[in-house]
Amino acid sequence: MSSLTSQDWFWPALIIVVGLPIVLLVLTELANFLTRRQSSYARPIQLLRNYVLPACALFLLVDQVEHTNVHATWSRIAATVFGFLVMLFLLSGANAVLFGEARAGSWRERLPTIFIDLGRLVLIVVGIGILLSWVWGTDIGGLITAVGVTSIVIGLAVQSAVGPVIAGLLMLFEQPFRIGDWLDAPDAKGRVVEVNWRSVHIDTGNGVKIIPNGALATDSFTNLSRVAGASYRATARLSFTSADRPGTVRATLLAVAEELPAKIANLPAQVAALGDSDYQVSVPIASPTDENSTKTQLLHRAWYAAQRAGLHLDGADNSPERHSEYIDAHLRIVAGSFGLDEEALAIMVTHGRCLMYAEGETIQRADIVPDAIGFITEGAVAMVVYTADGIQVSVGDLGVGDYIGTTALTRQRVVSGVIALADTTLVSVPRDAISAVVRANPRLARSLGEAIEMRRAAAAAALAAAR
Known part of the structure; x- marks a missing residue:
């Protein structure tokens, strides 16, 4: 037995035949567990299981077949592949450790991806140089010197062009704004829709303005989405x-x-x-x-x-005389529809007021006692009621010739609110004036009473349907 274990191939073969399946089984379960938890460490573990360990086993086998001659061609190829996969595994693991679980607002979360990509490129170049030197015996000292001198020359030649880019990258590292924020910059005002290593794309409402990062980095701007107060x-x-x-x-x-x-x-x-x-x-x-x-x-x-x-x-001129002719003309139409005489018309015209409302304004709130009756002369309104949960329910619409505030005479609370559906004009007659008119005109009193009952019934039906 001791003679068997003393063989050069015994332990590598034992590792491949026995150890590799066990390790692969353990890594499979671990990868599945990390994948279910959506962990950033799942990818490095899968890379180790699927590529690094099989490449290591292949290198050991080839090395033993060629009698551990590291200078043999196939051994060098296997060693190169294995070394490259180890580099990828280390980079993937470092990315998971540093950036996979980065807390919001930390420097790791703010670091632009281009810095990460440049760091990876540098590490890969250094790793390839080490592999060439260790496995293939290449002298890379002269190559490093040449690359260094060339980089200095190129950097000095393009520093004026690269400077704004570096300034923009440093700005991205600071992250004074994010996608979705609103910026007020000298060249544009709008919402940030895209950020990359070269420029920021701002949706101005009239197209997308593309501003170089260097321009933002060297100028002042306001982030409208970051306010000191509550809103x-x-x-x-x-x-x-x-x-x-x-x-x-x-x-x-x-x-x-x-x-x-x-x-x-x-x-x-x-x-x-x-x-x-x-x-x-x-x-x-x-x-x-x-x-x-x-x-x-x-x-x-x-x-x-x-x-x-x-x-x-x-x-603007807002004198009462400005609306007197308008009030007289429209109240004359109202008086005609209700059969009112000239005396009643005169009372209404004397005390009437012209009130104008913009679309969407609340003209009359629900559950209040109105102090005047408003006759609609222009526009349209919606009658609404509210459920116990505050949900608005439509009762119906009123237009030119209709009136609101019908409970002003009875001093009862209205059950429905009134909202302007368009720019609307009312001629409002206060309670005392309309009361004097109603006492002398029973027809108007009956019309107002019928309107009150109809609207109460419509409001009750709308609330019942909303339940």
Whole structure:
């Protein structure tokens, strides 16, 4: 037995025949376990099992067949293949250790892939040089010297061109922005859709602007997605006249801002006086994506709100006399449809107000007691009710010739809210004035009573259907 074990081929053969299957079996189970856990170490283990160990076994067999003559051709080839696979295994393992389990925000997670690829290239070149020197006996000293001198010459020649690229790569390492962030750069403003080693692609809404990394690295820009507060804010500046009361202006603008669809519900809007009758409105929104649409809606609705409040946005004429002819003409149509006399018409015209609403504005809230009846003269509105969970349910639509606030006379709460479906104009007649008209015109009283009952029934049916 001792003579058998003393043979040069015995232990290598034992390792290949007995040890290799056992190790392969263990590595197979380990690879399956890591794959199920989606671990980054699964790939190095599979590389070790499928390629490195079989190549090692092949090298041992070839080496023994050729009587351990390391200078034999097949032994050199087998050793070269084995050495190259070992390099790949070490690189894969290092990648799994350093970057596979990198924590969010760490330097390993921020490191650009081009730095990793360059590091791999350098290690592979060094490894190949070692293999050539160890296995094939090649003198690589002169080659290294030549490559080093050539690299210095090339680096000095292209330093002006390579400098911005290096600056851009260092910027990517710092990661001041990520894909999906919104940037405000000197050359473009928009959302980052792609980042590579050469440039950043920004979707501006009118196409994709491609900005070299070096240009961003050497200039200043604003990351709109990284805010110090709880949210991003859309701001707009509005101008009124010195005759407008600041308290009324502020309350009107706050009411408009709080009703904007993109506003974050649990964060308040802000209105600041800037002097010279200028005001800045700040609306908290979830993303810069909503900035343009929010500012557009704010400016659009602010004009209508200023008209209703008697304010002079941008110096607009908002005197009551401006609407007197409009009110007279449309209330005359209303009076004709209900058979009202000239005296009733005069009362309504004297006390009537022209109110304008933008599309999407809430004209009347649910569960309130209205103080006036509004006759729709332009546009269209939707009647809505809300379930116990706050879900909005449509009851029906109203158009020109219809009216809202029918419970103003009975002083009952309305069950449905009213939202403008388009830019809408109402002629509003307050409770006291319409009450005097109704007492002298039973037909109008019956029409209002019937409308109240019909709308209550429609609201009840809509809520029952939503359950």
